[in-house]
Amino acid sequence: MKTYSETKPIGALFEKSAFTIPEIQRDYAWDAKKEVSKLLEDLWKYHKVTDHKTSPQYFIGTVIVYSGAEHDKALQIMDGQQRITSITSLMAAIKTHIESEFPRVNQKRKKEFRDLVEEIEDTFLFDIVKKSAVPKLRPKSIDTEKTIRIMIQMDGKDPREKFKDESSEITKGKLYLALDWFHNRLYELAHEANPDDYISELIKFYRTVTEKIVVTLTTTTTMGMAFQMFVSVNGAGKPLNSFDLLRGLLVAKSHAIGIDKEVGKEIRLLSKDMKAIEKKQGGDSKVQTCMRYWTEARHGKNIQDSSVPDELDFEIREFLEYSQFENMIRELRRFSTWFLKLNTERFFTRPGYMQHRRILGFSDKGSSSWNANHMVLYISLNAQGRSPSEIDAVMNAVEWVSIRGGWSQISNSLENIYPEYSRKALYEDKVDDWYDEFIDSLNGVLEKVDINGFSHLEKEPVSESKATVLLHKVRKSSKDPGPQTKTKNCNGCRCMPEGAPSPWKCNPERNERGKISGLLGNWFLMRDITDKEINQFQVTPSGRIKQMISKANTGIEVATLEQIKRKLDKNDEHWKTQDIRQRNKELLQLVENAWPKEFVRPKL
Numbered sequence: 001m002k003t004y005s006e007t008k009p010i011g012a013l014f015e016k017s018a019f020t021i022p023e024i025q026r027d028y029a030w031d032a033k034k035e036v037s038k039l040l041e042d043l044w045k046y047h048k049v050t051d052h053k054t055s056p057q058y059f060i061g062t063v064i065v066y067s068g069a070e071h072d073k074a075l076q077i078m079d080g081q082q083r084i085t086s087i088t089s090l091m092a093a094i095k096t097h098i099e100s101e102f103p104r105v106n107q108k109r110k111k112e113f114r115d116l117v118e119e120i121e122d123t124f125l126f127d128i129v130k131k132s133a134v135p136k137l138r139p140k141s142i143d144t145e146k147t148i149r150i151m152i153q154m155d156g157k158d159p160r161e162k163f164k165d166e167s168s169e170i171t172k173g174k175l176y177l178a179l180d181w182f183h184n185r186l187y188e189l190a191h192e193a194n195p196d197d198y199i200s201e202l203i204k205f206y207r208t209v210t211e212k213i214v215v216t217l218t219t220t221t222t223m224g225m226a227f228q229m230f231v232s233v234n235g236a237g238k239p240l241n242s243f244d245l246l247r248g249l250l251v252a253k254s255h256a257i258g259i260d261k262e263v264g265k266e267i268r269l270l271s272k273d274m275k276a277i278e279k280k281q282g283g284d285s286k287v288q289t290c291m292r293y294w295t296e297a298r299h300g301k302n303i304q305d306s307s308v309p310d311e312l313d314f315e316i317r318e319f320l321e322y323s324q325f326e327n328m329i330r331e332l333r334r335f336s337t338w339f340l341k342l343n344t345e346r347f348f349t350r351p352g353y354m355q356h357r358r359i360l361g362f363s364d365k366g367s368s369s370w371n372a373n374h375m376v377l378y379i380s381l382n383a384q385g386r387s388p389s390e391i392d393a394v395m396n397a398v399e400w401v402s403i404r405g406g407w408s409q410i411s412n413s414l415e416n417i418y419p420e421y422s423r424k425a426l427y428e429d430k431v432d433d434w435y436d437e438f439i440d441s442l443n444g445v446l447e448k449v450d451i452n453g454f455s456h457l458e459k460e461p462v463s464e465s466k467a468t469v470l471l472h473k474v475r476k477s478s479k480d481p482g483p484q485t486k487t488k489n490c491n492g493c494r495c496m497p498e499g500a501p502s503p504w505k506c507n508p509e510r511n512e513r514g515k516i517s518g519l520l521g522n523w524f525l526m527r528d529i530t531d532k533e534i535n536q537f538q539v540t541p542s543g544r545i546k547q548m549i550s551k552a553n554t555g556i557e558v559a560t561l562e563q564i565k566r567k568l569d570k571n572d573e574h575w576k577t578q579d580i581r582q583r584n585k586e587l588l589q590l591v592e593n594a595w596p597k598e599f600v601r602p603k604l
Contacts, residue, residue, distance in 0.1 A: 003218070003219070003220040003225060003229075004218070004219055005216055005217065005218040005219075006216070006217055007214055007215070007217075008214060008215070008217060009057075009210065009211050009212065010060075010087060010213045011123055011124075011211060013217055014087075014124045014136065015122075017074075017075055018073065018074040018075070018127040018136045018137075018138070019065070019075050019076075019081075019084055019136065019137050020074040020076050020077065021077055021081050021137070021138065021139045021140050022076045022077070022140065022248045025077065025081055025140065025244070025248075026244075027139075027141055027144060027174070028082065028085050028139070028144060028173075028174050028175045028178075029082065029174060030085075030086060030174060030178060031174070031177075032174075032177040032180070032181035035082070035086075036086060036089075036177075036178045036181050036182070037181065037185070039060075039083075039086055039090075040090070040181075040185055040186070040189075042058075042060075043058070043208075043209060043213060044189050044205065046058040046212070046213070047204070047205050047209075048193060052212065056212065058212060058213050059214050059215070060083060060213055060214070060215055061080065061083060061215060061216075062079065062080065062216045062217075062218060063077070063083070063084065063215050063216070063217050063218070064077075064078040064079040064080060064220075064226050064229050065077055065078060065217065065218070065219050065220075065226070066219070066221060066222060066225070066226040067219075067220075074127075074138060075219070076226075076248075076252075078226035078229070079226075079229075080215070083215070084137065085137060085139070085175065086178060087124070087209075088124060088125065088136070088137045088148065088152075089151065089178045089179045090182050090186075090209070091120055091124040091125060092125065092151040092152050092179060093159075093179060093186055094120065094186065094205075094206050095120045095121070095125070095152075095154075096154040096155070096156055096157060096158075096159075097183070097186060097187065097190075097199065097202055098116060098120075098156075098199060098202070098203070099113075099117060099155055099156030100156035100157070101113060101156075101199050102114075102156060113199075116203065116206075120206070121152070123210070125152040126152065135148045135149060135152060143169050143170050146166075146170060147170055147173060147175045148175070150166070151175075151176075151179050158183065159176065159180045160180065163176060186205075189205075222310070225310075241284045241288045241291065242287075242288055242291035242292065242295070242305065242308040242309060242312075243274050243284075243288075243290075243291050245308075245309040246291065246312050247267055247270075247271065249312060249313055249316045250263060250267055250325060250328075251263070251264070251267065253316050253317070253325075254325060257319075259325070262322055263322065263325045263326075266329040266330070269329075269333065270329050270332060270333050270336075273333050273337060274336060276340060277290055277339065277340050280344055286343075288305060289371060290335070290336050291308055292308055293335075293339065293375065293376040293379065294332055294339075295311055295312065296376055296419035297335070297376050297419060297422035297423055297425070298331075299311060299419070299423065300419055300422070300423030300424075301419050302419055315328075331426070334383040335379055335380070335383045337383075338378075338382040339375070342375065342379060342382070343375075358399060358403070358469045358473065359372070359374065359398060359399050359403065359407075360372060373411075374414065376418050376419060377398065377418055377421060377422050378394070378395065379422075380423075380425035380426045381394060381431070384425060384426055386425065386431060389602075389603075389604060390430075390431040390432075392602075393431065393435065393602045394421075394431065394435075394438070396602065397435075397438065397439060397442060397599065398414075400442075400599050401414070401443075402414070403469070403470075403595055404452060404453065404454075404595045404597070405445065405446050405449055405451060405452060406451035406456075409449045409451055410449055413445045413448070414442075414445060417438075417442070417445070420441075421434065421438050421441075432604045435601075435604060436601075439601065442599070443599070452597070453592065453597065454470075454588050454592055454595075455588065457470075457588065470587075470591050473591075474594060542565065545561055545564055546565075549561045549562070549565070
């Protein structure tokens with residue numbers, strides 16, 4: 001892999017280069033009255049105001065390119081397409097202004113103008129390929145390509161006249177609007193500077209841009225390296241995601257072996273699936289997550305976001321047949337479809353999906369499933385059509401190790417296990433073939449951590465979501481217990497740990513604030529009560545118990561609530577701290593029974 005950088009004037013950059021905007025890039029997006037206007041104003045200010053002796057050059061940024069296919073010598077633009085396209089438009093506007101003066105000048109000056117027009121065309125606009133002139137800049141969209149072909153051959157006409165018969169898709173496009181802005185504003189600036197001969201001023205400006213405006217061109221041979229460089233120098237911008245890069249790799253390779261039309265149909269379908277993820281999330285960060293999970297499952301190892309392009313590039317370079325493209329694309333389509341479904345649709349009612357939500361609620365960060373690393377397992381299983389019992393079995397095992405191990409202490413270790421078994425889920429026939437090995441790997445994680453059980457909860461603070469998760473399975477609830485709150489404190493905790501406000505009449509747990517006795521015990525007692533009722537003490541303990549008994553939906557819940565009611569009746573509505581501690585021990589035992597030390601293997 002070769003990489004080199006060189007700072008050079010704009011004229012030298014274009015003179016010996018042709019550029020391709022690859023499939024991975026987004027369309028031209030600069031706004032005529034914002035970015036385009038600022039670029040021209042900055043260049044004109046340097047041309048007319050700046051002392052060129054003290055500032056002999058004006059730097060407008062970096063351009064990062066990588067080599068294309070062997071038969072195509074055009075440079076693929078990774079970073080800088082907006083500037084490259086804008087400069088092309090600027091030169092087309094200067095050229096047509098000069099051409100418009102042909103009928104009004106003498107023969108000597110007409111020859112000078114023709115020579116200059118030819119220079120602009122050779123340097124910036126046309127590339128000679130097999131004795132045929134084609135645009136130096138080759139965009140990816142049909143409308144943009146047609147716009148470029150027309151604008152570099154306006155022959156002295158105003159853009160509005162030249163484009164008057166074109167479709168609205170073109171005349172309302174960003175590139176046409178930039179061209180129109182350049183054409184009008186150049187005339188205003190040049191005429192203001194030299195009312196008697198604005199063309200001479202425009203030619204001087206052209207020389208300034210060509211010779212004194214500079215960029216740093218960085219050239220590399222691989223898309224992956226170009227992408228990493230782009231991210232490092234352009235952190236404030238919007239980098240291309242891994243799917244953009246995959247699409248570009250597929251297009252480039254399929255073109256090289258002559259099957260780009262067939263592969264293009266598959267890519268368009270895949271693009272729609274990825275667009276659905278981007279639209280649902282309101283950005284492309286989740287597309288990036290989906291691509292990483294898929295690449296990890298495909299390779300069976302943990303992979304960093306920045307390494308995804310190189311992993312895929314290595315694979316695609318070896319493709320020789322259409323079936324290889326088809327298999328990869330359709331696998332990703334299935335994967336991305338389930339990635340979206342599992343994160344957005346609520347029709348999953350099987351226990352396994354509930355267990356998945358319990359794991360999220362137990363996470364110290366209150367993680368969402370979009371970013372939960374164990375999602376890669378469930379997506380892979382669903383993408384390959386595994387049975388409900390197989391999926392539930394895997395989820396049950398992940399829940400067991402995550403909650404019993406304390407989650408935060410083992411999450412990094414589990415991230416190295418998930419991809420390995422996701423690959424097996426994608427490419428091996430039955431979960432039963434690798435399930436025991438999977439359990440052994442999870443046991444190996446538990447053996448290396450201090451926490452393995454629930455007794456530590458007697459001494460450590462417990463968040464509301466964690467208490468909810470633990471009691472959810474104890475209660476055998478069918479409702480989704482996933483993280484629903486951003487608070488760290490249980491509502492019931494306001495009435496119990498410190499101060500013990502009336503009417504609860506219990507002793508304060510002065511040094512045990514946030515302990516499981518307050519959060520678990522009171523959550524069970526205060527479930528479904530409203531903030532208003534708590535703050536204004538509108539419900540007495542006995543009244544609250546009656547409410548809860550009327551809503552109870554499991555035998556264990558009814559029995560526990562009846563026990564609490566008897567205690568309250570006997571003690572004249574006094575609820576003592578030692579009673580909470582005793583019930584806490586009972587709850588911990590129920591939690592231990594729900595997630596025992598030895599994993600109980602289900603039948604698959």
